[in-house]
Amino acid sequence: MINVKFxxxxxxxxxxxxxxxxxxxxxxxLKKISQQYEVELNALRNSIILVNDxxxxxxxxxKTRLYDGDEIKILxxxxxx
Amino acid sequence: xxxxxxxxxxxxxxxxxxxxxxxxxxxxxxxxxxFLGGKIMAAKILYDNVPTHIKPFSPENIIAITTGPLTGTxxxxxxxxxxxxxxxLTGLLASSNCGGDFGLYLKKAGYDALLxxxxxxxxVWIEIVEENITFHDADGLWGKDTIxxxxxxxxxTGKIVIGPAGENLVKYAGVFSGERTAGRxxxxxxxxxxxxxxxxxxxxKNIEPKNDIKPYYKKWIEDLRKHPITGKQLxxxxxxxLVSIMNFKKVLATRNFKYxxxxxxxxxxxxxxxxxxxxxxxxxxxxxxxxxxxVELDGKKVKGPELETLGLLGANIENKSIEKILRWNYExxxxxxxxxxxxxxxxxxxxxxxxxxxxxxxxxxxxxxLSNVFSDIAYRRGIxxxxxxxxxxxxxxxxxxxxxxxxxxxxxxxxxxxxxVGQGLGYAVANRGGCHLNSGYLVLFEALSLSIDPxxxxxxxxxxxxxxxxxxxxxxxxxxxxxxYSLIPAFLINKPNSKLAMLVNKIITFPGAGKLINIINxxxxxxxxxxxxxxxxxxxxxxxxxxxxxxxxxxxxxxxxFNLERIFNIRRGxxxxxxSLPKRLTEEPQDLKNPKSRVPLNELKRKYYISRGWNLDGIxxxxxxxxxxxxxx
Numbered sequence: 001m002i003n004v005k006f007x008x009x010x011x012x013x014x015x016x017x018x019x020x021x022x023x024x025x026x027x028x029x030l031k032k033i034s035q036q037y038e039v040e041l042n043a044l045r046n047s048i049i050l051v052n053d054x055x056x057x058x059x060x061x062x063k064t065r066l067y068d069g070d071e072i073k074i075l076x077x078x079x080x081x
Numbered sequence: 082x083x084x085x086x087x088x089x090x091x092x093x094x095x096x097x098x099x100x101x102x103x104x105x106x107x108x109x110x111x112x113x114x115x116f117l118g119g120k121i122m123a124a125k126i127l128y129d130n131v132p133t134h135i136k137p138f139s140p141e142n143i144i145a146i147t148t149g150p151l152t153g154t155x156x157x158x159x160x161x162x163x164x165x166x167x168x169x170l171t172g173l174l175a176s177s178n179c180g181g182d183f184g185l186y187l188k189k190a191g192y193d194a195l196l197x198x199x200x201x202x203x204x205v206w207i208e209i210v211e212e213n214i215t216f217h218d219a220d221g222l223w224g225k226d227t228i229x230x231x232x233x234x235x236x237x238t239g240k241i242v243i244g245p246a247g248e249n250l251v252k253y254a255g256v257f258s259g260e261r262t263a264g265r266x267x268x269x270x271x272x273x274x275x276x277x278x279x280x281x282x283x284x285x286k287n288i289e290p291k292n293d294i295k296p297y298y299k300k301w302i303e304d305l306r307k308h309p310i311t312g313k314q315l316x317x318x319x320x321x322x323l324v325s326i327m328n329f330k331k332v333l334a335t336r337n338f339k340y341x342x343x344x345x346x347x348x349x350x351x352x353x354x355x356x357x358x359x360x361x362x363x364x365x366x367x368x369x370x371x372x373x374x375x376v377e378l379d380g381k382k383v384k385g386p387e388l389e390t391l392g393l394l395g396a397n398i399e400n401k402s403i404e405k406i407l408r409w410n411y412e413x414x415x416x417x418x419x420x421x422x423x424x425x426x427x428x429x430x431x432x433x434x435x436x437x438x439x440x441x442x443x444x445x446x447x448x449x450x451l452s453n454v455f456s457d458i459a460y461r462r463g464i465x466x467x468x469x470x471x472x473x474x475x476x477x478x479x480x481x482x483x484x485x486x487x488x489x490x491x492x493x494x495x496x497x498x499x500x501x502v503g504q505g506l507g508y509a510v511a512n513r514g515g516c517h518l519n520s521g522y523l524v525l526f527e528a529l530s531l532s533i534d535p536x537x538x539x540x541x542x543x544x545x546x547x548x549x550x551x552x553x554x555x556x557x558x559x560x561x562x563x564x565x566y567s568l569i570p571a572f573l574i575n576k577p578n579s580k581l582a583m584l585v586n587k588i589i590t591f592p593g594a595g596k597l598i599n600i601i602n603x604x605x606x607x608x609x610x611x612x613x614x615x616x617x618x619x620x621x622x623x624x625x626x627x628x629x630x631x632x633x634x635x636x637x638x639x640x641x642x643f644n645l646e647r648i649f650n651i652r653r654g655x656x657x658x659x660x661s662l663p664k665r666l667t668e669e670p671q672d673l674k675n676p677k678s679r680v681p682l683n684e685l686k687r688k689y690y691i692s693r694g695w696n697l698d699g700i701x702x703x704x705x706x707x708x709x710x711x712x713x714x
Contacts, residue, residue: 007325007326007350007352008318008322008325008352009314009318011356012352012355012356046575046577047577049578053329055532057577073329075325075326075329
């Protein structure tokens with residue numbers, strides 16, 4: 001099982017914090033989330049995505065493999081303070 | 082004094098509280114061209130009129146309340162005002178900026194700026210209705226909190242007030258207007274010292290732009306609404322929305338800046354605020370962004386906390402209750418204090434207590450009594466009397482300088498700079514002290530909206546200078562700094578994983594990029610006579626005032642303002658030693674496995690001074706000042 005948490009604007013639209021899904025890659029995980037929670041797949045793909053606190057741009061992007069117990073954090077980018 | 086330029090009221094009011102004399106301060110069109118308005122105008126006026134070696138608490142100190150030429154012309158997010166003075170916290174020039182509607186009201190009363198000198202023998206509030214200025218006895222208002230006192234003052238007016246903290250000369254007392262604050266640097270205490278409780282303004286004068294600027298403003302507002310930050314992020318999550326990203330990027334100051342991440346960050350995040358406590362978002366007059374939070378507290382609708390308050394009264398003191406932060410934010414507002422400095426001082430006091438340097442009863446993670454502590458600070462009771470002096474003072478008395486988190490005497494805001502070293506440089510060189518905005522706000526590029534390498538020194542000085550100059554002049558127009566999000570194209574924010582975004586992030590810190598940025602920084606104002614759509618203020622100034630304005634001139638005004646503040650401070654005795662950060666941030670890596678996770682300040686400063694056209698002691702060179710047409714005396 002992969003644990004997924006949401007942050008930023010995406011959290012406001014999904015309204016859930018914490019879900020568990022089965023997926024072998026980040027791309028697969030995003031597709032499942034998109035279907036289950038009616039979120040645009042593109043919006044997910046264009047978020048900042050961390051796997052075990054590492055940004056996927058430093059891993060293998062959407063092809064990053066996932067293993068049981070991994071944690072994904074999905075955050076819509078922003079700024080302002 | 083009239084002006085050929087649109088956007089200005091054409092008058093600067095000078096009030097002497099000692100004699101109660103009213104005068105007009107001479108301010109020419111040449112001054113307007115060189116200094117524009119806002120904080121730069123204030124810096125020039127204070128530079129010319131505040132005697133070099135006086136103490137902040139003295140009648141010769143001047144409070145300069147200044148507006149910009151866009152205020153009152155209908156520009157989006159343009160009702161802000163600036164208030165400057167000698168700071169009791171730092172002893173240096175400090176400017177503080179505030180939203181709300183006071184700036185607009187001051188212009189409509191017929192004034193671009195209000196200067197207040199002297200000291201009233203009795204407690205007073207000033208009422209300005211166009212040319213009619215009345216001094217009222219403030220005995221019945223003294224002691225009232227910032228919300229109460231505004232309710233007692235005339236309705237449908239612009240107001241600035243102080244609370245008990247300002248009355249009792251708390252070093253970080255703020256100036257309050259509506260639900261907004263000119264929080265930093267203790268200018269509320271200067272008002273308190275002068276026995277000035279409030280200034281109330283009203284008028285019906287129109288501010289005429291030189292040209293028909295409505296179509297331009299309409300487009301500007303549309304662009305603000307379309308941009309992901311000003312159109313979505315800020316309205317929906319407020320500045321509070323930054324907590325999560327700051328935690329991920331290790332720039333969320335935790336436990337008096339010991340760490341950059343907080344395990345309970347979700348509990349104090351913008352998402353938590355929006356989902357559990359937000360009633361609606363609110364904004365300043367003229368603003369389409371509307372970043373303010375209205376929350377419910379004890380059955381009342383009150384203003385909710387900004388990011389700084391969540392971070393510093395959350396992670397930085399290891400408090401995971403957002404409900405407490407809502408309450409403390411409201412209390413600090415009522416008492417009239419800067420939440421950043423108050424919270425930073427509490428965190429430092431907690432560590433002093435933990436290490437046995439000062440037994441004050443304050444502990445990380447245990448905070449049930451903080452409401453009482455804040456009240457004690459405002460009324461200078463018990464340990465509150467010492468806490469009211471700020472971190473620098475406490476470190477000089479009790480020790481712990483290595484973890485006294487301030488620069489130039491002003492406490493740092495919530496961004497932990499060992500996760501974004503450019504921000505660290507900015508904190509150290511910002512003219513008013515540990516300010517994240519006056520610093521150039523490099524953390525935006527290093528962690529928040531972009532992801533340039535946060536640990537490299539490459540390009541940081543040069544980019545920091547460019548941003549500092551731009552922030553300076555945009556502030557001087559009367560605009561809210563959030564309108565500068567236009568600097569970051571939407572596609573970079575909407576597609577952070579794209580090849581283009583990754584390329585942009587890499588290019589900015591590529592070897593040689595800094596030199597290119599600096600060529601732009603150091604170019605004379607005539608060299609870049611172009612408009613830049615990413616900075617809509619440039620054309621807005623042209624249209625509103627009738628001044629010839631382009632990027633070259635615009636950035637030169639900002640550079641002029643920054644250097645003017647610098648030479649003011651040098652005249653007060655500032656040296657390069659004051660461009661400092663505590664050793665915790667420069668010598669202890671945030672992450673022991675990453676030796677680069679600390680601020681290499683000496684190296685950054687050196688590059689910064691050279692790039693600014695200063696000598697290695699941090700003093701602007703004569704030719705730099707000459708090219709900016711500011712002298713030194």
